[in-house]
Amino acid sequence: MTVGAGRSRPGIGDYLLWSVIALFIIVPLGCFLAYGFFSVVDNAIVYRPTVGNFAELLSNPSYRATFLRTIRMAFEVSAINLVLGYATAYFIWLRPPGMRNFLVIALAIPLLMSYIIKIYAMRGVLGTNGLLNSALMALGIVDEPVSALLFNLTAVRITLSVVLLPFMVLPIYIALERIPASVLHAASDLGANELQTFTGIILPLSLPGGIVGAMFTFVLASGDFLAPELVGGIEGFTYGRLIFSQFGLAFNWPLGAALSILLMCVALGVIFVARRLGNPRWQR
Amino acid sequence: MAKPDTGGPDSESGLPLLRIRGLGVSFGPVDAISPLDLDVHDGEFLTILGPSGSGKTTLLRAIAGFQPPSAGRIEFDGRDIADLPINRRPFNTVFQDYALFPHMTVRENVGFGLRVRGTARRQMTERVDIALGIVGLEELDSRYPAQLSGGQQQRTALARAMICEPRLILLDEPLAALDATLRRQMQNFLKSVQRQSGITFLFVTHDQSEAITMSDRICVMRTGNIEQIGTPRELYYRPKSRFVAAFFGASNIVEPCRIEESRDDMTVVSTPVGTFSVKGPPPENTSGLALAIRPEAFGSDAETRMNSLEFEVAAVSFVGSETITELRHRNTSLMFTMKSRSDPAARPPETGSFLRVGFDPAECALVTGAES
Structure with a gap:
């Protein structure tokens, strides 16, 4: 097609590729953005530009509360996963090569499974007669099943943490893998003990992976509506469910689009910050 | 070998700085190094020379502590260090790939050995300045390794290995990645740093001309054994085996x-x-x-x-x-x-x-x- 040096005039291939990108990515995104500026009157969309939706979602205290609660929940999930994911990745990294590969594949397999099945599985784990309660009772920690494990925001936190863990572990593991053995040897050769090697070399070199993982986790958790819908109950009402309800129940597409645009801006902001943090000066 | 041929002027300074006796390394049933003896004398530039697979790097790694030996003693200054962990061995290494810490500046890299020993900040700055002066990197002290040329990275690695003033520095093919001109420059540079500092250099290479130009003595290795040890002239003019003769171009x-x-x-x-x-x-x-x-x-x-x-x-x-x-x-x-x-x-x-x-x-x- 247009591969080749010194070719300045775009060929037919470029036009084709651009039209695919425009048709399937830019135009839909533009439509979506545009819908945020329309309104609904008597169950019909009025195609006259207005900022009413944005005014409403900023002034409505229940929207604001849901938004802040969701952002906070996503932040918590990211923080929990950063600790859990780092420990997991570090543990895998320290195994012998064969075991390491096995564990990485085992960790990646759930990514190939249906998301909704994983959430149902978590519902089974957290439920009154679920795995977690049975285990707690068998261990004698509780006398009767704990119902507080399901249908609240904590259930959403636990479910998202479990389901999104691979997105955290994999980038950290890749960052750890990229540390040359000789660099670690050099640290101990210069007299660093294990703790000094970890805090001085391993952690700073692998943390950019953790930031990428935290970005994935945050963006996926803040926009998710299936997990809150299925395990969150009334208490676990999140921003993702709010958007879903505008499209699926209230038939207010313009408001749903406006809500989505706000979330998208937050996600883009997080991605921007993560790109800066995850790509420190010494790497550029 | 029938008798331990460790060569060198044993008598003049008494004990060698590094004394290796019966050191062997095996990977499973394979002997990477057959039990061998080697003396490294205080202040000398000793090169371990051999083709790939001769066990030269394995020997260096065993001395540095990266490769546990399967047999033998490694004595430094009369003390057996074979069981000492890497970070407590009293010498430092320059790695083939330099192994600089990518997230640290030149100054931080060089000062790392002092930092982990808890050296006071002022003293650290002074000593890093001196080391940077020796390798000629004063101007580049705030650069990151990725912003340095191969030769500059090499100098940083050398300064980093020298900062704790070890009596012995191990160098694992440090010039292999440099182009021919730069390599010749670095050969002269390494040799002059060694002579001026008086630090003993144990240098590994596969390049016989490099070994000849830099070394006080050369130890030729082949399939895990020491083939011959001697001065460059001895090996060049009086090789004992066909292997050494061929390796030095006879x-x-x-x-x-x-x-x-x-x-x-x-x-x-x-x-x-x-x-x-x-x-x-x-x-x-x-x-x-x-x-x-x-x-x-x-x-x-x-x-x-x-x-x-x-x-x-x-x-x-x-x-x-x-x-x-x-x-x-x-x-x-x-x-x-x-x-x-x-x-x-x-x-x-x-x-x-x-x-x-x-x-x-x-x-x-x-x-x-x-x-x-």
Whole structure:
């Protein structure tokens, strides 16, 4: 097609590729953005530009509360996963090569499974007669099943943490893998003990992976509506469910689009910050 | 090897700085290093030279502590350090890939050894400044490794290894990644730093010319064994084995070789191409005895030399400062190579012409062992 040096005039291939990108990515995104500026009157969309939706979602205290609660929940999930994911990745990294590969594949397999099945599985784990309660009772920690494990925001936190863990572990593991053995040897050769090697070399070199993982986790958790819908109950009402309800129940597409645009801006902001943090000066 | 041939001036300074006895490394059933002895003397530049797979890097890694030995003792200054963890060994390493810390500046890299020892900030700054001065990187101290050239990274790695003032530095093929010009510069630089600092260098390379130009002594390794230890001149002019002879470019090997007589530091041997005098006593073990003649030993002034040979010129190639002449022995058709300094005035010998060449007893050596 247009591969080749010194070719300045775009060929037919470029036009084709651009039209695919425009048709399937830019135009839909533009439509979506545009819908945020329309309104609904008597169950019909009025195609006259207005900022009413944005005014409403900023002034409505229940929207604001849901938004802040969701952002906070996503932040918590990211923080929990950063600790859990780092420990997991570090543990895998320290195994012998064969075991390491096995564990990485085992960790990646759930990514190939249906998301909704994983959430149902978590519902089974957290439920009154679920795995977690049975285990707690068998261990004698509780006398009767704990119902507080399901249908609240904590259930959403636990479910998202479990389901999104691979997105955290994999980038950290890749960052750890990229540390040359000789660099670690050099640290101990210069007299660093294990703790000094970890805090001085391993952690700073692998943390950019953790930031990428935290970005994935945050963006996926803040926009998710299936997990809150299925395990969150009334208490676990999140921003993702709010958007879903505008499209699926209230038939207010313009408001749903406006809500989505706000979330998208937050996600883009997080991605921007993560790109800066995850790509420190010494790497550029 | 029958007796430990650790070489070197053992007597003059008493104990060697590093004394290795019976050190072996095995990977499962494979011996990467057969138990060997080696002495490294205080203040010397000792090079471990060998082709890939000779065990030279494994030996260095065992000394540094990255590779646990399966047998033997490593004594530093009279103390066995074979069981000491890497971070407590009293010397430092320059790595083949430099192994700089990518997230630290040159200054932070160099100061790392002091930082982990809890050195006070002011003292650290002073000592890092001195080390950066030695390697000429004062101006680049705030750069990150990715912003440095190969030679600058190399200098950073050297300064980092020197900062704790070790008495011994291990260098694992540190020049392998540099281009030819830079490598020559760094050879001179390393050698001068070593001489001025008085730090003992244990240097690993596969490049014999590098070993010759830099080392006080060279230890040639082959398949996990020490083949020969000696000064560059000894190895160059008096190789003991065919392997060492070939490695240092004594490419004319004549065999079989029989000892006729030996007296007064001179040995007379008979070979298929004639009888020759060789400087030095005959080797104790004469299995696979052969005569190794350096290509540059041959001279056309045959009448002034003790040994001479009659050849037919097979090919002449001019390679700049040298002219390489392929010679066919008249009676046996055995091929020899002669290297001579190119002479703009003289006409090169013509192909097919006959040429009588001579060589001195000091420019050939009796070697033993299997073919390399």
